[in-house]
Amino acid sequence: xxxxxxIKAVIIAVGLGLAAAGxxxxxxxxxxxxxxxxxxxxxxxxxxDFVSGEDSVNVYPFTNPADQxxxxxxxxxxxxxxxxxxxxxSASMGQPVVMVAALCNKCSALVVKKDAGIETVADLxxxxxxxxxxxxxxxxxxxxxxxxxxxxxTDVSLLRIDFFDMxxxxxxxxxxxxxxGEPFPTLAVEKGYGKILAYPYYKEAVGDINAGMxxxxxxxxxxxxxxxxxxxAHARASRHLARHPDQxxxxxxxxxxxxxxxxxxxxxxxxxxDMDAAFVSRVxxxxxxxxxxxxxxxxxxxxxxIDLSFVQQARKELIADx
Numbered sequence: 502x503x504x505x506x507x508i509k510a511v512i513i514a515v516g517l518g519l520a521a522a523g524x525x526x527x528x529x530x531x532x533x534x535x536x537x538x539x540x541x542x543x544x545x546x547x548x549x550d551f552v553s554g555e556d557s558v559n560v561y562p563f564t565n566p567a568d569q570x571x572x573x574x575x576x577x578x579x580x581x582x583x584x585x586x587x588x589x590x591s592a593s594m595g596q597p598v599v600m601v602a603a604l605c606n607k608c609s610a611l612v613v614k615k616d617a618g619i620e621t622v623a624d625l626x627x628x629x630x631x632x633x634x635x636x637x638x639x640x641x642x643x644x645x646x647x648x649x650x651x652x653x654x655t656d657v658s659l660l661r662i663d664f665f666d667m668x669x670x671x672x673x674x675x676x677x678x679x680x681x682g683e684p685f686p687t688l689a690v691e692k693g694y695g696k697i698l699a700y701p702y703y704k705e706a707v708g709d710i711n712a713g714m715x716x717x718x719x720x721x722x723x724x725x726x727x728x729x730x731x732x733x734a735h736a737r738a739s740r741h742l743a744r745h746p747d748q749x750x751x752x753x754x755x756x757x758x759x760x761x762x763x764x765x766x767x768x769x770x771x772x773x774x775d776m777d778a779a780f781v782s783r784v785x786x787x788x789x790x791x792x793x794x795x796x797x798x799x800x801x802x803x804x805x806x807i808d809l810s811f812v813q814q815a816r817k818e819l820i821a822d823x
Contacts, residue, residue, distance in 0.1 A: 529555035535569040535581035538562045540753035541605035544738045551734040592801030597718035603773035604712040610686035611699040613678040622649035631662035631679035641701040642680040687766035708783045732811040736774040
């Protein structure tokens with residue numbers, strides 16, 4: 502989030518620009534976007550290449566989806582990334598968030614300690630598993646355990662561990678497994694202390710959905726043309742990076758993970774922007790699982806949470822680009 506002084510400076514600069522331009526001038530837009538510094542959430546960093554030449558995009562990196570969403574609701578951001586699970590949780594509490602595009606799919610893996618004799622999910626009985634509560638990964642972990650007849654309450658020990666600490670905990674033997682997002686699963690394999698036990702995607706239910714882009718209901722109602730500009734820029738940036746994987750991973754490696762690791766993880770990462778009826782169905786299935794698990798008290802109104810109109814228009818614009 503920007504400091505108050507920077508916000509004031511931007512307001513003053515915009516005011517001076519308006520005065521200088523005169524009443525008939527067309528004013529440029531300045532967008533503020535929140536996302537993570539990961540390969541799978543990189544697209545917002547390249548919106549500037551795909552918006553109008555007069556407009557500018559400021560991207561602010563966050564470390565978790567809740568902080569991004571809170572900045573959005575506070576009015577400090579125009580759009581932000583968040584996990585689908587967090588979007589559902591926010592909407593179930595009545596917060597005025599609207600998902601207008603997908604951000605990424607896949608990216609998760611269940612990792613176990615190498616040479617620990619764990620060959621199936623059932624072998625995790627009485628084992629210690631690292632996880633981060635309230636995330637997509639927790640839901641996928643609980644779903645994976647349940648499908649193998651294991652109770653998350655009685656058959657395993659779930660230990661809350663930050664994503665950045667899971668690899669160290671596994672290598673030291675403090676945990677026997679973890680379910681996390683890339684690149685941490687690939688890092689565990691490459692460093693020799695972990696192996697991938699499962700990619701926990703269930704196509705007939707939740708599938709491989711992961712994260713999306715949020716705006717506020719107020720922003721949609723007051724500035725639909727700006728929302729469309731951002732969604733179309735997101736679609737174009739995502740498509741460009743997906744079509745140029747070497748460029749994508751080279752750029753992503755600047756966030757701190759070696760390109761060679763990202764290249765190995767790439768098969769389990771998918772840049773995304775489009776949403777359709779199947780996507781909505783999977784979001785509903787995820788919400789149902791969250792309620793069963795006690796993560797939300799009620800289902801949100803999915804017609805209010807997800808607005809497909811902007812990606813539908815973006816599809817037309819991308820076709821026109823070809």
